[in-house]
Amino acid sequence: MAGRVGIVAASATKFEAAKPYQHLMDLVVEVTDKVVEAAGINLKDDIEAVVSCSQDFWDGRTISSMPIPDAVCSHLKDESKVAGDGAYAVLYGAMHILSGDNKLILVVSHCEESITDGTMIENWSIDHIFHRWLGLDYTMGAAMQARRYMDRYKVTPEQFAKVVVKNRGNALKNKLAQEAMNLTVDQVLKSKMLADPITELQKKPVSDGACAMILASEEVAKKLTPTPVWITGSGNYYEHHNLGDRDLAECDALIKSAKRAYKMAGINNPVKDLDLVELSEYYAHEELLWTEGLGLCGRGEGGKLIDSGKTQLKGEIPVNPSGGLLSGAPVTVAGMARVAEAVWQLQGKAGEHQVQGAKRAVAHGCGGLAGQMHCVLVLEKGGK
Amino acid sequence: MANRVAIVGIGQTTHSGRRPYVNDGELIYDAVTRALEDAGLTINDMEAVMAGNMDMFEGHHLNDAMLNLYSGAAGRPGFKMNTGGTVGTMTAIQGWYHIASGLYDVCLVIGWEKHDEGPATPAISTITDPAVDRHFLVGAIGGLATVSVAYMQRSGCKLEHAAMVRANASQAAHRNPMAHMREIYSVEDVMKARMVMYPLNLLMCCPTSLGATAMVLASESKAKKICKKPVWMKDHVTVHVEYGGAQFGIGEKRWTSHMEAGAKLFKRNHITKPMQETQVFEMYDPFAFAIPMWLEDFLVCEPNEGWKLIEKGALKLEGEYPVSPSGGVLCTNSIGDSAILRVAEAALQLRQPIRRCTLHQLYRRLRHT
Amino acid sequence: MKEKVQEELIYINKTMKIPYKWRTGEVWGEFFRELKENGIIYANQCPTCGRAFCLPKDVCTRDHTRCTDRSKWIPVGPKGTLVTYFMAEQSFLLPTTGEMLKIPFAVGIILLDGATVILQHQLEETDEEKIKIFMRVEAVIKPKAERKGNIFDIVHFKTITE
Structure with missing residues (x-):
């Protein structure tokens, strides 16, 4: 990358199954106030632009960023909305800084999944001429992917279940997590079947929340905090939409994204060079597939990787020490919450689930049917 | 200092009130093809493809991903902006940021609407x-x-x-x-x-019209090679x-x-x-x-x-x-x-x-x- | 690529509905509660700049001060001034009801007495000749038994002479 972009501070609400007492705007105000305080800046005078992230259907309003300028004090300022995963909003924010246009910006993402029926919205994202009318949603898409993955690489449902046990277990140490549980593989497999092989516990819970972040140019970031976190690599790619155009057992878009990000950041051996990974697993099997895509193991070895224990909190390369998406975070916020967790880890502020001595991390955001778009960000602790 | 960004290819479809024999993907494809022809490039030269559209008008959630076969975004980087009436300009600005940040050199930006398909x-x-x-x-x-x-x-x-x-x-x-x-x-x-x-x-x-517009944006060094008269997004x-x-x-x-x-x-x-x-x-x-x-x-x-x-x-x-x-x-x-x-x-x-x-x-x- | 007039192909006709359960939040929740229980329109005041918001706001949009302190709320209206308006003479589909708008339908942007921020609501007057900018209007509030705690507890704004 041309210059460096620093993340000064990050904040998130506690993720909950429903936040009936808060209007969407209240969530945004809450995270904005937190992050502004953490960064020690003045929202009105210092922030030059705002990048928000939300989606019209989830919020039930066209141009869902409409109330955001009011909530983040951006009267007569620049605000633009990314309609996708939160990780893209962070990337877009980084572009604002790299271009030299802005020196200090606020990125916010927000969503209240509980106000509507996610199945229907997911269905609306599927092509309207052929497949939408079959009634597909992401859970069914994920089930097809899991089946294909099991079939090709002989991964087992028990290995999927281990992801749930690990992530929801890690979440016990994370104060912001929504569903923290002590589980066994058996309990996961015996929970309600949603779409074979995906059981209820293998799916991300319905969640409400918001996340905010302050991004700054190198110079400004260094002034504002002794612990800036630098974005040193990025990559994002789309998969084909039509399920017939892609092989669900593969994740080419993620492989390409990771390759690009690693090249930028000078990473040759991800397992050695990274200290932790925060990835977006909407369904348990995705974590295994994404760890392959991110190069933490060879193709088809995701199952072995979870068996080996390397991805445990105390393992060689902890994956989702925060509990990941399985412990709760709404869509659109999901990827940004991963970035935020990685930032806290690198700043040494993660709390009980802190990975000791974390210097370099990967945060991953994804969206769409069976992970149709991927965004990978490499984050590094100050110095160098 | 930001890289300078130029518009090197422009393509728009004809605009009309109804085009019942064209679906939205084909509409996008039409504009993209014209923009690429104008720039004298192919889709393989595009490093990123960005789309801007509103979800509710035609009733499609994540339609950037849904129509990426037509826009050429499949297998390429890009994401969607959604800011209402301004979304087209916002997408152009998004392209500007992609290039000005130094992350990409040649990008395709697309805006479209098929107004006859939704309320x-x-x-x-x-x-x-x-x-x-x-x-x-x-x-x-x-x-x-x-x-x-x-x-x-x-x-x-x-x-x-x-x-x-x-x-x-x-x-x-x-x-x-x-x-x-x-x-x-x-x-x-x-x-x-x-x-x-x-x-x-x-x-x-x-x-209420329907139509699509696509533009090819390029960094300074590339723009000068691609066309004689680049228009700079100042x-x-x-x-x-x-x-x-x-x-x-x-x-x-x-x-x-x-x-x-x-x-x-x-x-x-x-x-x-x-x-x-x-x-x-x-x-x-x-x-x-x-x-x-x-x-x-x-x-x-x-x-x-x-x-x-x-x-x-x-x-x-x-x-x-x-x-x-x-x-x-x-x-x-x-x-x-x-x-x-x-x-x-x-x-x-x-x-x-x-x-x-x-x-x-x-x-x-x-x-x- | 010149287009020829062709025979129309097949359409897919569907009406899609999604259920939503929007939260009103702390401030609007309180606003609607007051409207329902006491029939009073409240504005909340920004402790920093003193502007009175009706509709109320959680935070001041200019200085980001929290405006949730209930003791700082002031009743405004029900009289106010018409800032501007529009008058629908053609029907449109409404997303709130899924039905066509009953015309004529006049909507005014109204500055209630005591407030600094505008409120948008329906006007009783639908004769275009009789609507004048800066004319005085007053909120007509439903009888208590009929109030449900939503924006329609205000029926409309009627023209008044003072």
């Missing part, structure tokens, strides 16, 4: 909060009618002036083969049209206002997002006399009062002068300061595409040797109610 007016009404004012907006036209009434009251502009604007626009659109409503209307024709929402009658509102500005009384001048001085945008842009580019120092203005003019009102608001002319310029005929295609010489949004409004089309039309104007400099992107956001 636009109720979809626009949903920009307001469901709890309080959603019932009282009645689409974009409701909001625009209120600002029109206020403008007429404030400035002395009459319905006849709006009719003149529309008549001018029809003359311009008649010469633009890509425009949707290309019929010529006289001032009398416009005045006789059926009233839709006072003070706007059917011809004073924008039509500057852009984005401004929002709070929901409240400032745009009507209640309780304080009237100061709108347009004013702030105009002030910032002219100051940064050392433009003191916009009407002399720029030669053309492509405005997002979704209703007939927009041109006089927003020319004033963008600080291009003095307050209450806008409609006088129209009386003088200064804003016509052959006048001293042509505004929306393409016919503007008044004659072609495919929302997700309208704003990017303004950028494209302005760039097309600049390719002609006669007109040199322009303000590139005066950017506004539908935020008046």
Whole structure:
């Protein structure tokens, strides 16, 4: 990358199954106030632009960023909305800084999944001429992917279940997590079947929340905090939409994204060079597939990787020490919450689930049917 | 320092009210193909593909991903912007950021709308909060009618002036083969049209069109290799206002997002006399009062002068300061595409040797109610 | 690529509905409760700049001060001034009801006495000749038994002479 972009501070609400007492705007105000305080800046005078992230259907309003300028004090300022995963909003924010246009910006993402029926919205994202009318949603898409993955690489449902046990277990140490549980593989497999092989516990819970972040140019970031976190690599790619155009057992878009990000950041051996990974697993099997895509193991070895224990909190390369998406975070916020967790880890502020001595991390955001778009960000602790 | 960014390829579909034999993917593909042909490149030269569209108009969630086979985004980087009427310009700005940040060199940006496939007016009404004012907006036209009434009251502009604007626009659109409503209307024709929402009658509102526009953007080094006459995206500005009384001048001085945008842009580019120092203005003019009102608001002319310029005929295609010489949004409004089309039309104007400099992107956001 | 007029192909006609359960939040929740229980329209005041918001706001949009302090709320209206308006003479589909708008339908942007921020609501008057900018209007509030705690507890704004 041309210059460096620093993340000064990050904040998130506690993720909950429903936040009936808060209007969407209240969530945004809450995270904005937190992050502004953490960064020690003045929202009105210092922030030059705002990048928000939300989606019209989830919020039930066209141009869902409409109330955001009011909530983040951006009267007569620049605000633009990314309609996708939160990780893209962070990337877009980084572009604002790299271009030299802005020196200090606020990125916010927000969503209240509980106000509507996610199945229907997911269905609306599927092509309207052929497949939408079959009634597909992401859970069914994920089930097809899991089946294909099991079939090709002989991964087992028990290995999927281990992801749930690990992530929801890690979440016990994370104060912001929504569903923290002590589980066994058996309990996961015996929970309600949603779409074979995906059981209820293998799916991300319905969640409400918001996340905010302050991004700054190198110079400004260094002034504002002794612990800036630098974005040193990025990559994002789309998969084909039509399920017939892609092989669900593969994740080419993620492989390409990771390759690009690693090249930028000078990473040759991800397992050695990274200290932790925060990835977006909407369904348990995705974590295994994404760890392959991110190069933490060879193709088809995701199952072995979870068996080996390397991805445990105390393992060689902890994956989702925060509990990941399985412990709760709404869509659109999901990827940004991963970035935020990685930032806290690198700043040494993660709390009980802190990975000791974390210097370099990967945060991953994804969206769409069976992970149709991927965004990978490499984050590094100050110095160098 | 940011990399300079140029527009090196422009492609737009013909615009019309209905095209029943084309689906939205094909519409996008049409625009993309034309833009690539214009630039003399292929889709494989595109490092990133970005899309801008609103979800609810046609009822598709994540339609950037859904239609990425047609846009060429499949297997490439990109993400979607969604900011309402401004989304087209926003997508162009997104492309600008992709290149100016140094992360990419050649990008494709696309805006489209297939208005005949979904209910636009109720979809626009949903920009307001469901709890309080959603019932009282009645689409974009409701909001625009209120600002029109206020403008007429404030400035002395009459319905006849709006009719003149529309008549001018029809003359311009008649010469633009890509425009949707290309019929010529006289001032009398416009005045006789059926009233839709006072003070706007059917011809004073924008039509519901469908169409797509794509542009190829490139960094300085690449642009010079790709084409002889790159058009530089020099500057852009984005401004929002709070929901409240400032745009009507209640309780304080009237100061709108347009004013702030105009002030910032002219100051940064050392433009003191916009009407002399720029030669053309492509405005997002979704209703007939927009041109006089927003020319004033963008600080291009003095307050209450806008409609006088129209009386003088200064804003016509052959006048001293042509505004929306393409016919503007008044004659072609495919929302997700309208704003990017303004950028494209302005760039097309600049390719002609006669007109040199322009303000590139005066950017506004539908935020008046 | 010149287009020929072709025979129309097949359409897919569907009406899609999604259920939503929007939260009003702390401030609007309180606003609607007051409206329902006492028939009073409240504005909340920003402790920093003193502007009175009706509709109320959680935070001031200019200085980001929290405006949730209930003791700072002031009753505004029900009289106010019409800032501007529109008048629908053609029907449109409404997203709130899924039905066509009953015309004529006039909507005013109203500045209630005591407030600094505008409120948008329906006008009783639908004769375009009789609607004048800056005319005085007054909120007509439903009888208590019929109030449900939503924006329609205000029926409309009627024209008044003072």
